[in-house]
Structure formats: structure tokens, C-alpha cells
Amino acid sequence: MKITRFASAIGTLGLFSVLTTAHAGVIEDRKANFKANNASMRAIGAAIGSGDFATVKSEAEKIAAWAMVMPDYFPEGSGGAGTSARPEIWSDFVGFKDAAEANYYAAEALINAAAKQDGDAAREALQAIGASCKACHQKYKSW
Ligand code: HEC
Structure with missing residues (x-):
């Protein structure tokens, strides 16, 4: 089920390939989402420390949701x-999607841990x- 959901989210990629305009917008959007990722990671670290599992779960859900649509x-x-997106993203898009999927499943493991x-x-x-x-940055991000 999870895999199907992920696959259908990334299936919309074809749409973007025909839209040649507005890349500036999509670049800004993805950077904003990655900044939010950073904030979530920090919030989760603090929330685990204080036993605030509701926050752990909601922040992990944000990471999972972004991972699902990232490609x-x-x-x-x-x-x-x-x-700072490297050309390797497009020469190895399958590998890039796999890296996003690994991020998704790691976030899902945290959601489960928070639920328990x-x-x-x-x-x-975490x-x-x-x-x-x-792992993704090392392969696909230039700095
Ligand atoms: C599948 C690959 C992938 C995964 C997984 C990934 N990133 Fe990134 N990240 C990138 C790429 C590519 C960029 C460069 C985006 C750009 O400059 O257009 C980036 C950029 C960033 C940036 C810089 C944003 C900016 O303002 O320029 C931060 C911060 C960041 N990621 C944090 C994270 C965190 C935290 C996680 C995990 C929770 C994460 N990323 C997971 C690929 C990934």
C-alpha cells in the first residue's frame, strides 16, 4: 500500500517535464521544504528528550509527506x-527517487516509534x- 502511494505521488512527475516555465518557483518551494525538514529534525530531537511523542509524530509526518512528493x-x-541540485539527479533519477523513498520509510519508522x-x-x-x-546530499547535492 505504502509503495503504491509513493509511486503514484512520483507518477505525477511526467506533468512537470512538459511544463518548462516557472522553475524558479519550484526551486524556491523545494528549498523552503528542506528548511522545514531541518526545523522538524531539531524539533524531533527536543521532543524525544522531553517525551513529547505527539510532536515527534507530527513532525515525522511532515518529513514523510515531503519525502513522498520530493522528486x-x-x-x-x-x-x-x-x-545546489547536482546533475546526477537527472542522470540517475531512479537512484534519486530511491533516496527519497528511503527518507520516507525512515520517517515512517519514527512515526511508529512515536505511536508506541x-x-x-x-x-x-531519528x-x-x-x-x-x-546519503542523498552526498550523491545529489553540491554543498
Ligand atoms: C532524495 C534526496 C534528498 C533527501 C532525502 C533530503 N535532501 Fe535535503 N536537499 C536535497 C537536494 C538535491 C538539495 C538542493 C536543493 C536545491 O538547492 O535546489 C537539498 C537541500 C537541502 C537544504 C538546503 C536548503 C536551502 O535553503 O538551500 C537543507 C537544509 C536540507 N536539504 C535538509 C535536509 C534534511 C534535514 C533532510 C532529511 C530530513 C533532507 N534534506 C533530505 C536532496 C535531499
Whole structure:
């Protein structure tokens, strides 16, 4: 089920490939979403510390939701100046989608840990999310 949902979200990518205008908007949008990712990661770290699992869950849900649509925000031709997106995103788009999917499943593991109010599992899942952010950046982000 989860995989189907993910696949249908990224299936809309074809639409973006024919829209050659407005890449500036999509670049701004994706940067804003990544900044929100950072804020979520910080909020989750603090919330695990204080046992606030409702916040852990809601922030993890934001990360999962963004991960699911992330590839849609990288239409072909939206690299170059003003973005740190590397050309490898488009030469290896399947790998890029896999990296977004790994991020999604890591966030889902955290949602589950939060639902069980399991602090140790939540800490582990948070680390796994961080690793999935970093893995993608190392391959597909220039700085
Ligand atoms: C599937 C790949 C991928 C994943 C997963 C990913 N990122 Fe990124 N991230 C990128 C790319 C590519 C850029 C560059 C976007 C651009 O400049 O257009 C970026 C940019 C950023 C930026 C800079 C935004 C700006 O203002 O320029 C931050 C911060 C960031 N990511 C944080 C995160 C965090 C935190 C996570 C995990 C919760 C994460 N990212 C997961 C690919 C990814």
C-alpha cells in the first residue's frame, strides 16, 4: 500500500517535464521544504528528550509527506545556477527517487516509534532519518 502511494505521488512527475516555465518557483518551494525538514529534525530531537511523542509524530509526518512528493520538485532542467541540485539527479533519477523513498520509510519508522511512545526506538529512527538525508546530499547535492 505504502509503495503504491509513493509511486503514484512520483507518477505525477511526467506533468512537470512538459511544463518548462516557472522553475524558479519550484526551486524556491523545494528549498523552503528542506528548511522545514531541518526545523522538524531539531524539533524531533527536543521532543524525544522531553517525551513529547505527539510532536515527534507530527513532525515525522511532515518529513514523510515531503519525502513522498520530493522528486516532483526536481523537474528536468531545474538544476544550474541558484540551486545546489547536482546533475546526477537527472542522470540517475531512479537512484534519486530511491533516496527519497528511503527518507520516507525512515520517517515512517519514527512515526511508529512515536505511536508506541518508545524513546529508544525513536532515537534510533531519528538517526536513521538523518543518515538518509545525508546519503542523498552526498550523491545529489553540491554543498
Ligand atoms: C532524495 C534526496 C534528498 C533527501 C532525502 C533530503 N535532501 Fe535535503 N536537499 C536535497 C537536494 C538535491 C538539495 C538542493 C536543493 C536545491 O538547492 O535546489 C537539498 C537541500 C537541502 C537544504 C538546503 C536548503 C536551502 O535553503 O538551500 C537543507 C537544509 C536540507 N536539504 C535538509 C535536509 C534534511 C534535514 C533532510 C532529511 C530530513 C533532507 N534534506 C533530505 C536532496 C535531499
